[in-house]
Amino acid sequence: MNNYIISSMKIDLISLFSSDGFEIPFNFKISSKEQALDITADVVGILKNFSGMAHLEADVGVVINTQCARCLEPVKSEIEFTIIEKVEDDENLDGSLLDVGNIVLQNIHLNLPIRFVCDPNCKGLCPKCGANLNNGLCKCDNEIVDERFSVLKKLLD
Numbered sequence: 001m002n003n004y005i006i007s008s009m010k011i012d013l014i015s016l017f018s019s020d021g022f023e024i025p026f027n028f029k030i031s032s033k034e035q036a037l038d039i040t041a042d043v044v045g046i047l048k049n050f051s052g053m054a055h056l057e058a059d060v061g062v063v064i065n066t067q068c069a070r071c072l073e074p075v076k077s078e079i080e081f082t083i084i085e086k087v088e089d090d091e092n093l094d095g096s097l098l099d100v101g102n103i104v105l106q107n108i109h110l111n112l113p114i115r116f117v118c119d120p121n122c123k124g125l126c127p128k129c130g131a132n133l134n135n136g137l138c139k140c141d142n143e144i145v146d147e148r149f150s151v152l153k154k155l156l157d
């Protein structure tokens with residue numbers, strides 16, 4: 001199979017069930033784009049007929065291009081994981097056609113971190129003026145500091 005980028009990957013299980021122990025190796029690259037999440041995955045795996053049951057094994061390498069949850073700057077992240085599962089009558093099985101691409105995408109979403117940050121110490125954006133605080137303090141921050149001082153001053157007075 002060619003390793004080009006696709007949005008769907010379906011494998012017909014008819015030949016898989018022709019004999020016990022039959023195997024269908026596969027290798028594809030899949031991509032998905034939703035809102036700020038741009039995902040590309042390299043998938044190498046095999047479908048096995050294990051006593052009449054289809055077993056799926058796949059190594060998935062994912063590159064995620066998204067934005068930092070705090071400062072909105074672009075973030076590139078990579079994760080790798082292995083899928084090992086029994087294929088049963090589910091939403092990904094349409095007759096004898098198994099939507100391996102969708103199984104992979106579902107597993108990618110299970111393995112994604114809840115949020116991405118450009119750096120654990122990212123300072124984020126100023127809630128007042130929207131300035132990226134990683135590039136230095138904005139004037140609003142000085143005002144906040146001034147306010148604190150003025151409260152202290154009142155208390156002292």
Ligand SMILES: [Zn+2]
Pocket residue numbers: 068069070071072073117118119122123124
């Ligand atoms: Zn950031």
Ligand SMILES: [Zn+2]
Pocket residue numbers: 126127128129130131138139140141
């Ligand atoms: Zn500001």
